[in-house]
Amino acid sequence: MVTIDDYGEYETAWCPGCGNFSILKAVKQALVASRLEPHQVLFVSGIGQAAKAPHYLNANVFNGLHGRSLPVATGAKLANPKLAVIVESGDGCNYGEGGNHFLAAIRRNIDVTLLVHNNQVYGLTKGQASPTTAEGFVTKAQPEGVFSMPFNPIAVAVAMHAGFVARGFSGMIDHLSNLIQQGIAHRGLALIDVLQPCVSFNKVNTFAWYKERCEPLPPEYNPTDWQSAMKIACEWGDKIPIGIIYRNDRIAFEEHFPVLAQGPLVEQDVDGAMLKEIIEAYV
């Protein structure tokens, strides 16, 4: 049986008090609860503070470019559908630089768990606005405050009929861990947007700020009802709903490829006879 110790414990480069620590803990718990062993899991990340997370546990890791974790994860999943693939990266990475891949991953519904550490700021580059930063938020790069409307990943994902759309909060580890576990179990893209205080650069959306607002959806909430999901997706104010906001059972992308039912591509030989037949057709 896999235990939390199998996932190790490492020194990090994060600031003391950062919300990332709790997310890391929740991830480990979820992996254990999912009975996954380290070598069965592939973490793909981009660049940013959040993107360092996979370095701090035992697993396969591909820490790629800023904004590009979803395509890498998609490729890896399509090469080896047996891997449990988890993307872990920041709000800037996934909704900023990587916005186009976010849309495409939802459309594909590739079986990847997408964990976005959403601290509403670019942490690693020292506090510029991210796509989820609130209007009016002042930074050194936005001295007059942010002019753009914040990106609502949940609303866009629900509008696009993503297969699994959830919001968590780093301050509620068990709740979050459970969401991640369900996300991993879900066949298809599972978006989990995790509200995460950045103690160094976000002095507005602090731990206390989130704590005061985050409220788990009631047990009777039905995440398969698109209409109400769309409504919940837009709630963001004194109350911020957390939990699984929407889900459906769209077929996972990799299931469209019969070849992948046979397992990892690397294990499959080149069919010489078929190749010959194909080449001979050029006569």
Place this chain on the structure above:
Amino acid sequence: MVTIDDYGEYETAWCPGCGNFSILKAVKQALVASRLEPHQVLFVSGIGQAAKAPHYLNANVFNGLHGRSLPVATGAKLANPKLAVIVESGDGCNYGEGGNHFLAAIRRNIDVTLLVHNNQVYGLTKGQASPTTAEGFVTKAQPEGVFSMPFNPIAVAVAMHAGFVARGFSGMIDHLSNLIQQGIAHRGLALIDVLQPCVSFNKVNTFAWYKERCEPLPPEYNPTDWQSAMKIACEWGDKIPIGIIYRNDRIAFEEHFPVLAQGPLVEQDVDGAMLKEIIEAYV
């Protein structure tokens, strides 16, 4: 008074019967109705069949890279807010290669009219699937049919509270022309997704197919009601609603910059005294 003749008449490189001809006509009508003279208008396009449209009328034109018309248009509008800036390009250009800019333009709410010739296919490159191609649609590049769910630009734009969201049909020129005129008049990003038959590569969503389904929204429809807009945005089947689906009065992006109230940046001198003061602060 500007007339339709001021906008000229040119030979095109389009296939006979292509829906682009009608869109071109509607655009010219709308420009005339908007009392805009050719030199007051800047068309920005990408690459594709739709993107050639601005070559076929008289106006200022920047025909840039595939997928990148929105950033070019944003830069141009921010340099000269007096220009009426219209982006005209295809579904592949705007929702595929340019997906990230589509999201950012909506968030900014830059005052640009975004005209998407949506033929649900990549025309110029000979018929591969585009982001709006229906699931199961077979092409040479997708011989097993498209696996991804089509992108619904209207739903995403409404979910993101875009300022002006409309759908038109090339087969209803006057209706379309009116939408375009209203889009130009709207201060902020105006998305007009135009259903456009591609006679060469889309044998499913033909003129007849659209004609049968497209239905103008009833006069009593209230596009300022977000909830019902979200519902209408998802209608796509035997009936496809056309018209202004959603609008609000978010402030246009360029209005955040006091300097732009003074007109084009090129007309504004470098304030030498202020520069001196700034530089002297480095002492």
Place this chain on the structure above:
Amino acid sequence: MPESTMNILIGGEAGQGLVTLGQLLAKSLVRSGYFIAVTQGYQSRIRGGHNTFAIRVGLDEVIAPLESLDLLVALDEDTATLHQRELSADGLVVIDRAFDVDADSFLKVPFKELAHGRFSNIAALGVVGSLLGLDDALMAKTLDDFFGKKKAHLAAENRRALKAAVEWTAAHSTAWCKLPAVSNPARRFMMNGNEAIALGAISAGLKFYAFYPMTPSTSVSVNLATHAKRMGLVVEQAEDEIAAINMAIGASFAGAPSMVGTSGGGFALMVEGISLAAMTETPVVVVVAQRPGPATGLPTRTEQADLELVLYAGHGEFPRAIFAPATVEECFHLTRKAFELAERFQTPIFLLTDQFLADSYRTVRPFDVENLSPVHVGAHAPESSPYLRFAITESGISLRLLPGMSEHLVVADSDEHTEDGHITEDLSIRTQMVEKRLRKEGWIGSLVVPPEMQGDEVPDLLLVSWGSSKGAVEETAWRLRSAKQRVATLHFSQVWPLRPEEFMRHLESARQVVSVEGNALGQLSRLIRRETGFEIKKQVLRYDGLPLTPESILRELNYGNH
């Protein structure tokens, strides 16, 4: 043997079935035992405009396109007007009787009647095939094969048009000369560059391919998509080129031999990803089919102006190899070699082709399919832990395990990393890792495809070329030699790395060295000078969007009309 070829150009508007006609005629020629080389010229539009499909045919291998025409098949009036001046002395124009143009050399055919108002292109096939002396039955079979079962309903009608045309030609036979017959034609393929790349890749073990459509690379993608289901490939159209290269890297990391295909502008978007592949030491093969730039340029034409872009693509410093196939056969074999190098050296490897070669159908001798082994991916898991993905070795190559395929954990990072793949800011490890990666370049260099020298060892004139221009340059040299000049050629089918010891003596022993390139800056010349100090002072450069031809080269060399 260049002089004994015949050059046929079919011209017309897009949408007239010109490519179908060209392919059918080409295929019929190949099956009849001839060698062909096709040059396609088309515009960035789907209907209308002026497109061409030229077939140069001969009894021996045809290596280059030619400007001078023997037979012009004009599907519209424009074609006759535009190309008549390229017609050789006894050249013939085949044209629809309906057009109001005429000359002695015109064979005016009642296409509409022959084709009953449809399939004029099939009627043209019949006329041209008959003029050339092709067997009717062979043409009919080629027609059937082409339309296959799917379009069987068209087969009968097509055959009728063909038959009518053949009969009409027999009845109106002119004095125009047929091709010399080939007895017992050998079994050969008709294949273009992009098809050969796709097949070469599959034979090398390709399992994952990602792309975003872009002329002239798209047909690699379409070919792979066509064979995907039967060969168990995953072929995916990405949302953009950035996604394509990153998907390929992810798939390769997880064990699938992977490739992407694009052209200059799309490749420009992959530049960051190339650097990622190099840093994470992930094998990936990148096909760049060149077309004229900058920016969108001339999207359907040809050029050789992205050598430098590909050579220096990616921030930071790392090893790579660049193949530039000269022929369709080389497209096949160098693609295979690219996969081998990619897997072995765990770094991006490039195939640099162009629109001309991509679309150029050729007669190709059958491949020895049985003996084409695919690459071996990854290594066996070591017995001991911890596994060090980036172990610093003398060769620079580290044992590559695949994630999920053993209990060992595989960690890769785009940041500088320790031997176990984790992010580090230790500057002494940094130095070692830079050197480790660069050591691989030495090894790659020891395996280069050497440039090919042909002709006099001590020539008066040495013509240097790379990639698809090889044939045009060799034919130029052949012509000059026929005119008793001492001319040699030095051709590079791999443009990086270069091994000066393999070609310096050729450059130095020639009285004059001229480089012939399809670009405006002489990019190979510059590279040769960078690597050797040798300056190639004279250059024949072409950058109007058309492939180099013997005539164009001779003109620039001031040898007039050879």
Place this chain on the structure above:
Amino acid sequence: MPESTMNILIGGEAGQGLVTLGQLLAKSLVRSGYFIAVTQGYQSRIRGGHNTFAIRVGLDEVIAPLESLDLLVALDEDTATLHQRELSADGLVVIDRAFDVDADSFLKVPFKELAHGRFSNIAALGVVGSLLGLDDALMAKTLDDFFGKKKAHLAAENRRALKAAVEWTAAHSTAWCKLPAVSNPARRFMMNGNEAIALGAISAGLKFYAFYPMTPSTSVSVNLATHAKRMGLVVEQAEDEIAAINMAIGASFAGAPSMVGTSGGGFALMVEGISLAAMTETPVVVVVAQRPGPATGLPTRTEQADLELVLYAGHGEFPRAIFAPATVEECFHLTRKAFELAERFQTPIFLLTDQFLADSYRTVRPFDVENLSPVHVGAHAPESSPYLRFAITESGISLRLLPGMSEHLVVADSDEHTEDGHITEDLSIRTQMVEKRLRKEGWIGSLVVPPEMQGDEVPDLLLVSWGSSKGAVEETAWRLRSAKQRVATLHFSQVWPLRPEEFMRHLESARQVVSVEGNALGQLSRLIRRETGFEIKKQVLRYDGLPLTPESILRELNYGNH
């Protein structure tokens, strides 16, 4: 005069106020009349780790960083451990008394008490300033200016800590030597490379700037954002680098002098946009602040390995210029020159800097602000129509009108185009347009900043360098000359185009030529050989993420410890 400098290194964790301390000390030194050169070393994290802020100070211009330390200010124990071996014979370590480390050379200060448990960094300023002999009042004023009105509430507390520290130092004054006093210090700026670029750009008329944050370029963006409102600039953080370059192109097309700033990986994403700017002949200035690659590499360190990337970025062929400022002054002036060239030649112009220079504060002599005229944008509308945006001219430069600013229509296309800017597939126009664009390169070449030669005309050793390594190389030469060697330096602050006639004789007359570069492949050497054939056989290369120093160069030259 390098030997009469003093080298101070402040080390500690991120988050300890080390940069603030460094800036205050540096500013106090500049205001006291000294010249400084700062080297910042930091890690890719916000808190913790090991960061350094080194200030080399002297009476004359300080041109290079140094490894050997005279004063080590250790805000943590690690700093003492890591850097003690760099301490010169009579060097001193200033460290908190609380730490359990000791040696003769340690001055142990009760920082917590002096600062009342807060603002240890300000107490350190007091101690170090006093040791150096700085005036208390000047330090106090510098402190006030720094925290300004916004943080006035901190001012009193800070001044108390400063005062306590100054007094403590006076009481515990060691024999450690002060700096020689400067009477009547001149008014000078303290400025780093990125600040100078921002100011240079504003003075040149910059009106639009787009960026996506990326170390070490971000401070250009932040500086411009800071001044935007007062100077009437539009500064916009884009959704990605592709958007940034395309926005800048759009803004420039519409008349705003435009710039983007990024680093290697972000620049890789702009490569397609660069080609677009060239094709549409739209002026744009591109700042590339280098850091070590490939991929994410070492994001906060320095390197000079993207010369080739920038030189060949963009598919297709077109003219460009690349400036590589050597100093903060050059950052200012060459940015201005970049804007001038961009406007005049209507093509992308590059500024290639690096983390070292970007973050290196220097003492800078005041600019003559009154006489810095901004660029002139666009031309006057011609009286006659039609206006041809891309008129083919002898110089290659066409009259640039701005859309909406006259009744003339301005049309630009990324496709090949006619003189009026509309898409064309006419291949003879294509040829003319390629040549028109490339003709501009000749003109740009005639305006290059010539490389700077210093020292013996016929040296035994010629050191060749580019960009920010100039100072280290010149100081190396100076040291060798002091040791009676005949050494000269040849430095390039513009790396493209090159004009061999300006430097060939220097290369050829030296007995030995050695290039000194912050990369692993000797990229400038390769370029020089490509352009001239001259091979620089020996290279001193550094690629561990740190800037070149005189010591590191001398070590590689095997001149031991000079």
